[in-house]
Amino acid sequence: MAAQTQALQPAISNAINTVLQRGDFILGADVANFEREFADYCGVRDAVGTDSGLSALELALRAAGIGPGDEVITQANTFIATVGAILAVGATPVLVDCDANGVIVPEQVAAAITPRTKIIMPVHLFGWICDMDAINAIAKKAGVVVIEDACQAHGAVWKGRRAGSFGISAAFSFYPAKNLGAYGDAGMLVTQSSEVADRVRTLRNYGSRAKYEHIDLPLNRRLDTLQAAVLRVKLPHLDTWNARRQFLADAYREHLADLPVGLPPPAESGRHIYHLFVITAEDRDALRTDLNEQGIETGIHYPIPVHRQPVMKAMFPSPSAGGEDRSLFPQAEHLAAHSLSLPMYPELPLEHLERVADAIRRHYEGPHPNPPPRAGEGKAG
Numbered sequence: 001m002a003a004q005t006q007a008l009q010p011a012i013s014n015a016i017n018t019v020l021q022r023g024d025f026i027l028g029a030d031v032a033n034f035e036r037e038f039a040d041y042c043g044v045r046d047a048v049g050t051d052s053g054l055s056a057l058e059l060a061l062r063a064a065g066i067g068p069g070d071e072v073i074t075q076a077n078t079f080i081a082t083v084g085a086i087l088a089v090g091a092t093p094v095l096v097d098c099d100a101n102g103v104i105v106p107e108q109v110a111a112a113i114t115p116r117t118k119i120i121m122p123v124h125l126f127g128w129i130c131d132m133d134a135i136n137a138i139a140k141k142a143g144v145v146v147i148e149d150a151c152q153a154h155g156a157v158w159k160g161r162r163a164g165s166f167g168i169s170a171a172f173s174f175y176p177a178k179n180l181g182a183y184g185d186a187g188m189l190v191t192q193s194s195e196v197a198d199r200v201r202t203l204r205n206y207g208s209r210a211k212y213e214h215i216d217l218p219l220n221r222r223l224d225t226l227q228a229a230v231l232r233v234k235l236p237h238l239d240t241w242n243a244r245r246q247f248l249a250d251a252y253r254e255h256l257a258d259l260p261v262g263l264p265p266p267a268e269s270g271r272h273i274y275h276l277f278v279i280t281a282e283d284r285d286a287l288r289t290d291l292n293e294q295g296i297e298t299g300i301h302y303p304i305p306v307h308r309q310p311v312m313k314a315m316f317p318s319p320s321a322g323g324e325d326r327s328l329f330p331q332a333e334h335l336a337a338h339s340l341s342l343p344m345y346p347e348l349p350l351e352h353l354e355r356v357a358d359a360i361r362r363h364y365e366g367p368h369p370n371p372p373p374r375a376g377e378g379k380a381g
């Protein structure tokens with residue numbers, strides 16, 4: 001992140017200084033401008049800045065009128081915020097399993113529909129757009145609405161459309177490590193509906209349209225002007241950064257193709273913007289320790305699936321006292337036990353990626369039998 005900030009100077013400092021001089025810290029000019037620019041970028045009608053991706057998801061549900069007694073279908077392998085938003089409005093999360101790549105399985109969504117289903121909330125996990133044709137067809141047939149969790153999919157394109165443009169609304173997170181990241185917490189709801197946009201504008205700002213007149217639930221979920229100013233500087237670079245991630249993903253695939261690890265398949269053009277590059281390995285924990293000892297940091301997304309989180313105990317009680325049910329969502333469980341996220345960010349030098357790949361190769365094949373001579377070695381005299 002420091003390298004990216006450095007590369008964007010002096011534009012970043014200028015943008016921040018302009019806000020400091022103007023003093024419009026709350027819902028200032030940069031918020032409205034960034035909303036317009038991000039809506040255009042996603043190819044949607046409107047966008048409303050929020051203080052986080054979680055808030056964008058929650059307000060999307062509130063704007064759709066979701067509350068107690070309603071069911072929202074989403075996937076068991078996601079960041080807790082997806083389900084947190086559903087719980088926050090008092091609705092019931094209905095979890096379904098994913099495929100080997102972590103993507104929601106449309107057939108399982110169809111099977112989970114009940115008369116109480118109101119929303120399908122697919123997650124474009126790791127930057128990979130779900131099969132939105134299938135999801136939208138299921139939603140249409142059931143008479144329910146789709147809200148995309150696009151918090152990891154800024155700029156991903158599928159069939160000529162960007163993430164965020166497939167449902168009635170979608171949520172983005174600008175958490176600093178995202179493909180488009182702020183310098184703190186920030187988020188955005190994008191929507192095709194001016195009604196949804198109006199309601200979320202009201203909800204995020206103490207339920208008010210006119211000052212000191214509160215017509216709706218008084219929440220404070222506004223996007224900071226300073227963050228919007230930073231994000232406006234970054235947005236024009238997003239496609240270039242995503243293309244670099246795709247290049248790095250191809251490089252990983254080339255280097256690791258013959259090793260006993262599972263790799264994300266090459267995506268159709270633009271579909272995957274590799275927020276994370278997630279491999280699978282039977283001996284994931286040993287591989288991770290080995291890499292860590294060589295100074296290579298990796299992640300696990302996510303080590304505990306949603307249904308086994310302590311906060312979900314009431315909804316998913318253990319089948320036997322003290323035990324945990326690992327049979328409910330086998331693919332989510334498999335990923336939790338075997339997935340490993342390798343270093344992935346646009347500024348990652350190719351040589352560093354090759355060092356990571358070499359370290360993985362050594363883990364499986366042992367040290368190279370004929371190591372190349374080191375500088376100064378093998379010279380006569």
Ligand SMILES: Cc1ncc(COP(=O)(O)O)c(C=O)c1O
Nearest residue numbers: 052053054079081082151173175
């Ligand atoms: C899939 C998913 N949903 C929701 C969120 C919530 O976003 P935020 O951290 O901005 O609240 C995140 C962010 O980490 C995410 O990855």
